[in-house]
Amino acid sequence: MSTPPPPAAAGLTARNLTAQLHYAAQGNPVSSRPETSVANCCPGLEMDFRAAWRRLFRGVTLREYDNLITACTLPPEVIAAAWRAAGRPEHPPRDLVGHRLVRVTTHDGIDTVFTAPLTGPAPSSPADQILLTTTDNPEGLAPLEWSNALAPILARHQGGHVTCHFSPLPSEAYLPHDAAAVPIDMAVEQFFADDTAVIAEALAEAGELTQGLCSPWQNDYRECSCYYWASARPDFVNVEVGRDGLAHGDNWLQKTRTGSYVPDDYADTRLILYDDLFADWERLLRFQIGGRDAEGEETDPQ
Structure with a gap:
């Protein structure tokens, strides 16, 4: 665990709700603040x-x-x-x-x-x-x-x-x-509890703001491709330029590397599907080094 930051300088007190919402509480890292998230809630x-x-x-x-x-x-x-x-x-x-x-x-x-x-x-x-x-x-x-x-x-x-x-x-x-x-x-309920920046329990009890979330590694990571929060994940891998002058390679989610890109389709069994990720994502999702993974390796032994 990292050492908590020192307390705020004496005299700096967040008094209104806006100030409290923007206040960096002691011990909370910057990554816990809403403005540093992917901004999708x-x-x-x-x-x-x-x-x-x-x-x-x-x-x-x-x-x-x-x-x-x-x-x-x-x-x-x-x-x-x-x-x-x-x-x-x-x-x-x-x-x-x-x-x-x-x-x-x-x-x-x-x-x-x-x-x-x-x-x-x-x-x-x-x-x-x-x-x-x-x-x-x-x-x-x-x-x-x-x-x-x-x-x-x-x-x-x-x-x-x-x-x-x-x-x-x-x-x-x-x-x-x-x-x-x-x-x-x-x-009409009060949104905040006792003039604090804490959402009132009458609206949301502990855990209720997260109880309906999906598992992002199995859902959003598969679905959102390269246009959303998972933009850092691979898409077009093992790319080579063919004699026709076009780029050829694999969809990262292809079960078998063929050098021929398979367009994303949630029902195409040539690709890793949601159920596959739920059951075995640690094995199926492979590291890329320089835009390539192991040549000839198949992610599905079948």
Whole structure:
């Protein structure tokens, strides 16, 4: 272990949240700071920041990437009263799991919606735009990213109350923002704990910002090729210029070195696939020296 850096000079105290977020705490190396990461946290390699927004409205838990309710602690009598007030007195649900948060209205009259229409060119006329609907998504909607959708509510109303509008029935499909909905007054959680730069446990308990991450060596490392965080990994190896004047070589993920590049395809069994990496990545991923690995060596004895 390395020796922790000396404490900050006397008199330098991070007093507001911005200063605390940028403060280099004693013992934390520079590599632990968010600005030194690959800057991808939705989901990401270090954390899935979407998890911090799931319980922003006290009493319900949203799915990390859309407006589906996955857990509910609202008392059944509160839900029943809301259903009666909305003119739906018969058979109110005991909880809101499976329902959707359609929109939020703040007390200054501003509506926040959580989906947007998907549009694209019409097959019969590429110059025309149509709503892109499917059987599973008949309204042609896509969820908005939480940090953008909820940030204004958090900035103005944390610690206060807003009106959340929930779908009357469970819904697997996304619903338009003007769909019939049942309003319930909801408390907005504080994002930080006690004026510190620590995310409140009401939003994310210990471990929850990382519990949904993939294993990067088996997933992102295979998928993201040379255009992303794994840009330092090999791609085109054992390259030689042929008599035709063209470069010839191997895809680093080829099981057998043939000198003929196999384009990346997640289903091509000539390449190392996800299951291969999960089972045996230590053997399959080979070192490169000067852009080459051992000539004639096969990574798959089969």
